[in-house]
Amino acid sequence: MIDSQKGSDTKTGEEQTKGLTDHEILSQAMIFIFAGYETSSSTLSFLAYNLAKNPHVMTKLQEELDTVFPIKAPIQYEALMQMEYLDSVLNESLRLYPIAPRLERVAKKTVEINGIVIPKDCVVMVPTWTLHRDPEIWSDPEEFKPERFSKENKESIDPYTYMPFGAGPRNCIGMRFALIMIKLAMVEILQSFTFSVCDETEIPFEMDSQFLLMPKRPIKLRLAPRSNTPSNTTTTSLKSPNT
Known part of the structure; x- marks a missing residue:
């Protein structure tokens, strides 16, 4: 972004290029931090919690990653994207714990949908949390x-009943990057360690009452080497990065 300022406001024929201003660069950097860092951290915490509570799922996931990356082989992008069970596990964790428990949109014009009139400038709220846990949609x-x-x-899932990143042209712009980052981090961890619940694990944990979904207190789990050596077992706390 800083490099975009170099050679800006130069003319080539009828065309003119313009770099980002300092204010625009600062604004973009703040969005990267607040919209991408804490949300991804909380998603990893929820995913680890779900794996710890469901050891059979974690075992199956580790079997998949051992097949795709044998003997802790370096992780390659193409192979990572082909891990179907990892994708399923992450999607299910995002269903149970969508980081944005609700979505909001503003109507650009007055429109009528199924007999309901939505006036221009009206704020429409989509309750993601409720949709993801509706027993009429999910068994x-x-x-x-x-x-x-x-x-x-x-293929049978209605895309408008599962929206952890929103939907349509204004869905989360960082969705693909976030999914890759979370998958990469979890594979790196599960190649060497396993998660399990411990005496300090809060089940169920209490949610923080903020716009973004996160635990009120750190999620505490036991992290053990896959060799299962008891002497090397440690307890770790997982939460948003401000902890």
Whole structure:
């Protein structure tokens, strides 16, 4: 972004290029930090919590990653994107704990939908949390079941009942980057460690009453080497990065 300022406001024929201002660069940097850092951290915390509570899912996931990256092989982008069970596990975790529990849009013009008139400039709220846990849409909605998002079942899901990143042209601009980052971090961890609940694990944990979904207190789990050596077992706290 800083490099965009170099050679700005130069004319080439009828065209003129213009770099970003200092204010625009600062604004973009703040968005990257607040919109991408804490949300991804909380998503990783929720994912680790779900894996710790469902060891059979974690075992199956580790079997997949051991097949794709044997003997802790370096992680490659193409192979990472082909891990179907990892994708299912992450999608199911985002269903249970969508970082944005509600979405808001402003009507650009007055419109009527199914007999309901939505006036111009009206704020329309989409309750993501409620949609993701609606028993009329999801069987056993409180249960962690990654198979809901298997290759066979994924096509049957109405895209407007599952919106952890929003939907349409104004969905989360960082969605693809966030998913890659979260998958990469989790594979790196699970290659060497396993998660499990401990005496300090709060089940269920209490949510913080903010716009973004996050635990009120750190999620505490046991992190153990995959060799399962008891002497190397430690307890770790997972929460948003301000902890």
